Amino acid sequence: MLARKEFIQASLETNLFFQRIMKEHLALIEVNLPSVNASYITESNLLKSSFEDLLGETIIFGNCAIRESVLKSNELVTNYTLRAEEITSTLTGLKINTNITEAELDLRSDPDFDYTEWLEEKVQNINCRSLNLLEEVIKFKEKLLDLFLNCKIFMTMYPHMLHHLIDEAKLYKDLLLCLIEKTLPNKPICDELRFWNHIMEDHGEFIDGMLDPTEKDLKRRAEEFVKKFEELVKESIKCHEKQLAEKSLITTKEFRDFKVSAVEGLLNCKIKSIIPPLLGDHILREANHYIRILKEMKI
The missing domain is CATH 1.20.1260.120 (Protein of unknown function DUF2935)
Structure with missing residues (x-):
């Protein structure tokens, strides 16, 4: 069983990394689907927006609570992320909430941060909501891969890349299932x-x-x-x-x-x-x- 501080930090750091990864997976799916698949483009956009909303909330709770080593690793955002989003949006028409990236660039770590019971409850709520949304995303990706492999849809993305996106989502799911039980994967x-x-x-x-x-x-x-x-x-x-x-x-x-x-x-x-x-x-x-x-x- 993780202590409160370790649980909060592990949960926030995991979600800050993977929530962004998931929303970008959905963005990539969105731009690689031809316009004939309008319903799937819409579904991908809705799921992406939901992860953006969750990420925006996680950033608020994560400020000062996460470790300095995570911030310095440049795994949450890099010096290139904002410009990469802006150029990709211009070139593809993809809608990206760059306010999220700007907020992440302002994240700080505070060794004297107070890890309260109230924050523990809020973080657990984010874990559970992330898991629920993630399960929808995994089903959506698996549906698209099945359709793609059976020549029911076309995408300008390798089927293997879609499978790769599913593998990463399943890793995130395993982490969340453990965190909800206040443990880490063994x-x-x-x-x-x-x-x-x-x-x-x-x-x-x-x-x-x-x-x-x-x-x-x-x-x-x-x-x-x-x-x-x-x-x-x-x-x-x-x-x-x-x-x-x-x-x-x-x-x-x-x-x-x-x-x-x-x-x-x-x-x-x-x-x-x-x-x-x-x-x-x-x-x-x-x-x-x-x-x-x-x-x-x-x-």
Whole structure:
């Protein structure tokens, strides 16, 4: 059973990260559905707006309550997030509440913060509402994937990317189910490393596949990272925790730096691709999140 302070911090930090991830998943789905699927576009937009509302509320409760290490990790927002949202909105017509990002950029940590029983109840309420909404989102994503695989709809998104979005949503669900019981997942370290290394491997594949064929150097580098993370996933089967975590940290930091260059290139129109700038920033934040997890692992 988590103590009050640990429960509040873990809940707020988890929701601040994943609520944004979920709303951006829905935004990506929205812009990758053709106009003939107007009803699904509307459904995606409604779910996205609901997660935006929840995230806005979580930010209010999270200010001063979350840890400095989470703020400094740049997993919640980066220096690129706001501009990535603005450019993506202009290019696609996607409606994005940038006030949320501005509020997140102002988040602070206070070591003397008072973790009250009242806040504990509010945070638990956010956990429960997030779980209810998340279950709707998972069903929606699974429905779209089934339709896509059976040629009932078309999307300008790889089916594997849609499956990737479902995997991340299910991880968030597992975390929420534990937090609602005021515990944390008791998952073997090697399983967690396998999950996130596979996520990083997918990112490399998506970058490679969405770059213009003429971007040969970037595609080659993306493919190299795919091979590195694929090997790390294989190593997790015969897991030496400390060694695997150290190798994962080194590789993820290198990949993070590659993603930073990619985001800067996308924002400054220096890279030819079909990658929306917000997607570039999105996967950068996931790498930042994984790096913090690796640094905090007690091995």
